[in-house]
Amino acid sequence: MDERLHRHLTPADDGRGFAEAVLFRATGPLARRRQAAAEGPTWSLLEFWARPWLIAALLLLALGVAIPSGPWGGTRPTADAGLAASLLGATTDSDVVLSVALGN
Amino acid sequence: MEPDAALVARAAAGDRESFGALVIRYQESVRRVARAVTGNAEDGDDAAQDAFLSALDRLETYDPSRPFGPWLMRIASNAAIDLVRRRTVRAALPLEPYVASSRPGPADDTEAAEIRRELAAALAGLPERQRAAVTLFDVEGYPHAEIAAILGVPEGTVRSDVFHARRTLRKVLRAYGPELTEE
Numbered sequence: 001m002d003e004r005l006h007r008h009l010t011p012a013d014d015g016r017g018f019a020e021a022v023l024f025r026a027t028g029p030l031a032r033r034r035q036a037a038a039e040g041p042t043w044s045l046l047e048f049w050a051r052p053w054l055i056a057a058l059l060l061l062a063l064g065v066a067i068p069s070g071p072w073g074g075t076r077p078t079a080d081a082g083l084a085a086s087l088l089g090a091t092t093d094s095d096v097v098l099s100v101a102l103g104n
Numbered sequence: 105m106e107p108d109a110a111l112v113a114r115a116a117a118g119d120r121e122s123f124g125a126l127v128i129r130y131q132e133s134v135r136r137v138a139r140a141v142t143g144n145a146e147d148g149d150d151a152a153q154d155a156f157l158s159a160l161d162r163l164e165t166y167d168p169s170r171p172f173g174p175w176l177m178r179i180a181s182n183a184a185i186d187l188v189r190r191r192t193v194r195a196a197l198p199l200e201p202y203v204a205s206s207r208p209g210p211a212d213d214t215e216a217a218e219i220r221r222e223l224a225a226a227l228a229g230l231p232e233r234q235r236a237a238v239t240l241f242d243v244e245g246y247p248h249a250e251i252a253a254i255l256g257v258p259e260g261t262v263r264s265d266v267f268h269a270r271r272t273l274r275k276v277l278r279a280y281g282p283e284l285t286e287e
């Protein structure tokens with residue numbers, strides 16, 4: 001039965017005309033694909049593989065800003081810290097007055 | 105012979121020759137399945153063309169680690185079934201025999217032509233999925249599991265479809281001698 005069906009359904013031509021017809025209809029899509037390939041990677045490609053990394057990097061940056069006391073925050077010296085040190089190290093009242101006047 | 109995956113990769117970049125090579129390589133199988141489902145050569149070839157163009161549109165969804173044939177056959181079966189459903193009015197008209205488009209040969213005598221007409225009529229009497237299933241199984245040689253993946257139905261359904269389609273076709277062929285009804 002399969003032999004009969006095979007013979008019954010197989011086209012009589014060699015398929016070249018059919019292929020030409022398909023290729024004619026595919027001219028536009030193939031040209032668009034060539035153009036896309038020539039233009040190289042696009043944002044859509046970047047989005048496809050890089051978006052998770054981009055989002056992760058932005059989240060880490062936001063965390064760094066929101067929580068400055070973390071290991072990424074570091075310590076920032078302030079004028080108040082310098083003033084406190086000067087006051088504690090002063091031996092006389094005049095030194096204290098001088099430190100305050102100088103803003104140390 | 106160049107592997108399908110290499111041709112697909114170049115076709116995806118717009119290479120006309122590579123896409124043409126894929127069309128030439130698979131046109132006969134795709135046209136056979138499409139002809140079986142649609143019931144006539146012209147609609148079958150229309151559906152087969154649509155299938156190749158649809159495949160070109162979706163080349164990015166093809167997994168190169170898997171065979172290209174079943175992936176393409178799935179698109180072809182769906183294209184043919186869609187076309188049949190779009191053209192139900194036309195399908196209701198008397199079916200054209202395949203005589204004009206079938207391969208001529210030594211058996212191309214009156215009786216053979218009569219058998220083909222009967223086969224065409226018997227195929228046309230089957231539901232589209234049964235036509236696709238029996239063609240994929242008996243003509244293209246795909247196993248049941250692969251046909252299930254191609255048609256998107258359970259394997260048991262494919263076995264049932266093939267069984268019922270064969271039984272119907274055997275009834276037609278029985279009139280032409282027992283040797284034609286062998287599986």
